Amino acid sequence: MNNFLQPPRLRIGEDTEEERRATWLELFYDLVFVVAVSQVAHNLKEDISLSGLLGFVVLFIPIWWSWIGTTFYANRFDNDDIVHRLLVGVQMLTAAAMAVNIHHGLGESSPGFALAYALGRAVLVVEYIRAGIHIPSARPLTTRYAIGFAIASIIWLISAIFPVPWRFILWGLGIIIDFATPLTARKFQVGLLPHASHLPERFGLFTIIVLGEAIIAVVNGVSQQKWDVLTVLSAIFGLAIAFCWWWVYFDNLGGTPIETARKEGKVGTVNIWLYTHLPLVIGIAATGVGVEQILLSPPTVALPDSQRWLICGSVALCSFAVAILHRYGVIRYCKIRSLYRFSGALVLIAIAIIGKGLLPVAVIALVALVSAVQVIQDLYQSRPTTRLADPEI
Template sequence: MRVRRSGEHARVGFVELFFDLVFVFAITQVSHLLLAHLTPLGALEAAILLAAVWWVWIDTSWITNWLDPERGPVRLMLFGLMAAGLIMSTSLPEAFGDKGLVFACAFAAIQTGRSLFTLWAVRSSPVQKANFQRISAWALMGAVFWIGGGLAEGQARLAIWLIALALEFTAPAVAFFVPGLGRSNTTDWDVEGAHLAERVGLFVIICLGESIIITGATFAELAWTTPVVTAFASALVATIAMWWLFFSEAHEAASETFAHAADPGAIARRAYTYCPIIVVAGIVVTAVGDELALVHPLGHTAPATAAVLIGGPMLFLLGTSLSILAVWGKVAWPRVAGMAGLVVAACASPYLAPVVLTLLSTSILVLTATWESLARRKS
């Protein structure tokens, strides 16, 4: 069931793309949830759910990096995860309400079921068998907290799910250490970098597509006045600029860096497991800001509106900057400068209408992408 032979690029299969369709819906659900509850508590709840959605997806992408998704048993496993993922996605709007237990059980079933399946699939490899014994132990421990949170209510659920999410994010960082079983070694993870880079790129495309869907659907329902058309154009250009910044030559070069790295698993853990969630959050928050600017382009900019109009691009630049640092160990100065520009824009936000603020944040993204592209051509 191994995906790749030594030196062979693992092509992303159609079944993996089919699996991703569930997450188009999930990302849309999270965006709508944040838009409907644009408060500090609402933002925290949306962040927890977005992180959970990302963790389900990236963990599955690691599995299809190792196992051949064209094999029957692996394909059936992915279909089962799709079914559970769809249940999880439909429960997202009420995850902190009446459907908390549904969400928790679906999430736990995905994480534990996938880990146990992979443990069976790699049973002939002593190294990978031990690796997935540890991973399964962490998944089972996390399931206790997810389901426990689903049974709780109110702030207790929030607190328990924060612990559960902390366990999910901590596990790879501590190499899935389990007393008596030891810890995994990233050099044994044998990751195929080009495949994982392509998978993460596809998830970013999903998020950018969701942003376009929200912007287009909102714009279609509004009167096409000059401020509305301006906000729409700004949102579209911002999405293009984010695509430009993410899918630059650096993204393509990352797979080459993986191919020649002494420990590709360690780089993949940093650059493709942790950093992209910040990028994804930036795209989702930017989409929410674009919708607010479309609906209310003129007048006073509320603090919540300013937070998403500036915070979305800020998170995106931060996430991509950390990814570059994780892969090459260098600082992306144009992106750092872009974040500094957004800080200045945030200071001016109380005096700017939403349409002006969105134009300003979009301009900063475009200038950042242009500066970086010109600098790369000169080097």
């Protein structure tokens, strides 16, 4: 520890910004979310239906937003003193408590889940108040964030004493306020845009966390089946899907949205980047569940409709989200790549619609093929001769 007791400091801005990497504390903090994502994915495995998918999304959003809150604070104000470490430690406890309460998170454990989320947001409010006290130039932003997140935290807190369905209505209201708070502070963000190298790395690390669920799914699925040709092929295709979307995402990742916003004085691109990552990581996490369900299905029996829709719909959601990121220049700006991503999503939906009666290996093979085409297209377009011919690459 370099600073035993130091006030928060501004880590961004053209005059103070230096190359940054994720700290050891941030990486340790991420471990709690590995468990939380695994737990919410387990819930979906137990109920592959529309209601199960809705429950998965409802529980996933607060988990992701908790991570986002701590990440954005550290991106701007991290000082690694003892107070910051202790506050992050408390946030880890709240995230762990959320993970513990996920299994029956929409039932008997929902009050505990709400209380854990509310406490985590309250700690974030304390962090922003502390930053505002010591950094006057950031006070308008920190005050707006502290007020908005505090209101949301209180709503989540009181939701624990309300019965269902009012409890979930309050959850919805609380998360809307949480999501809206950064949008209402856009004018205060212009001079305090996130760090251009640190934030893309942090988003990439969370993407790795959810991609890890697909790897775990393959291992779990194969370990519970007898080894035969169809099972092995399905496992290979499952790994290929994860590998392809790792390739597509990280080969196009960069700090472009922050740099563009800084040059143009606009924060809209950064907000598109932030909120579009939600469907992306939801899609990746659900893909892992879909892969495992295919591997656990009888290899010589047609894949059930719900499982076919899960794997095709999840990867289609990933493709659609990446298409938006391409289209608005949030990752590598390229209309051609955006078009391929949109087209890939439509093809996957078509497979879900017309693929009734297909064996599990056939469905996962088609999904892997669509994913591989995205990588092949990127490789083809990245050829030196193509890059010189097309300015949008």
